[in-house]
Amino acid sequence: MNSRPFALDLEGAFRVGQLIRLEPRTYGIEAKMQFQARRDRMHPVFVTLELHFAPGMIETFLTQLPGILEETRRTDGFVAISAHRHHEDADRLILSEQWHSALAYQTYLQARIDSGLFTDLAKLLVAEPRIGIWQPAHLTVTPPVD
Numbered sequence: 001m002n003s004r005p006f007a008l009d010l011e012g013a014f015r016v017g018q019l020i021r022l023e024p025r026t027y028g029i030e031a032k033m034q035f036q037a038r039r040d041r042m043h044p045v046f047v048t049l050e051l052h053f054a055p056g057m058i059e060t061f062l063t064q065l066p067g068i069l070e071e072t073r074r075t076d077g078f079v080a081i082s083a084h085r086h087h088e089d090a091d092r093l094i095l096s097e098q099w100h101s102a103l104a105y106q107t108y109l110q111a112r113i114d115s116g117l118f119t120d121l122a123k124l125l126v127a128e129p130r131i132g133i134w135q136p137a138h139l140t141v142t143p144p145v146d
Contacts (some may be wrong), residue, residue, distance in 0.1 A: 043135050044079070047097040047105055050130040051058070057124040058091050075111075077104020091126075102133060 017075035053061065064084065072078055079098035099105040109131075112118060116131065 025066060045099050045102045045105055046134040046136070047099060048130075048132040048134070049095040049097065050132075051093045051095070051121070052089075052127040053091045053093065053124055054126050055091055058085075058093060061093070061121070061124055070082075072108070075104075075108050077101060077108070105133065118121060 051061070053107075069081060072081060077100040079100060081095060081097045084094050084096065086094075097105070099108070121129065
């Protein structure tokens with residue numbers, strides 16, 4: 001019998017040999033990232049958190065989001081975050097986050113899990129949260145300058 005209310009679907013764009021693992025804890029989930037080399041911990045990362053809410057529940061979350069993000073703003077390693085609602089399914093939301101390093105995000109994520117935020121969030125969702133962790137591909141395209 002699974003005592004966890006949900007599990008995070010955590011995927012990452014890391015080099016071969018790096019592990020991202022979720023393990024059960026007494027009150028939620030412990031997210032552990034293990035890396036082959038210490039230098040990999042200091043690369044900037046882009047994180048996506050995809051949430052699919054039960055009908056009508058997204059509004060409850062959106063009213064709480066400013067307070068949640070205020071705490072996020074004060075977290076070491078945080079760079080930026082934005083929220084985007086799906087254009088066809090208004091019950092789907094994605095948070096796009098930038099962090100100085102995967103280690104900074106891991107530390108933040110663990111604190112959020114330990115605080116019970118994801119346990120409370122699971123009550124509003126119809127699917128498990130999905131987290132993607134991305135490293136820069138060192139390609140940026142901008143409009144031409146006139």
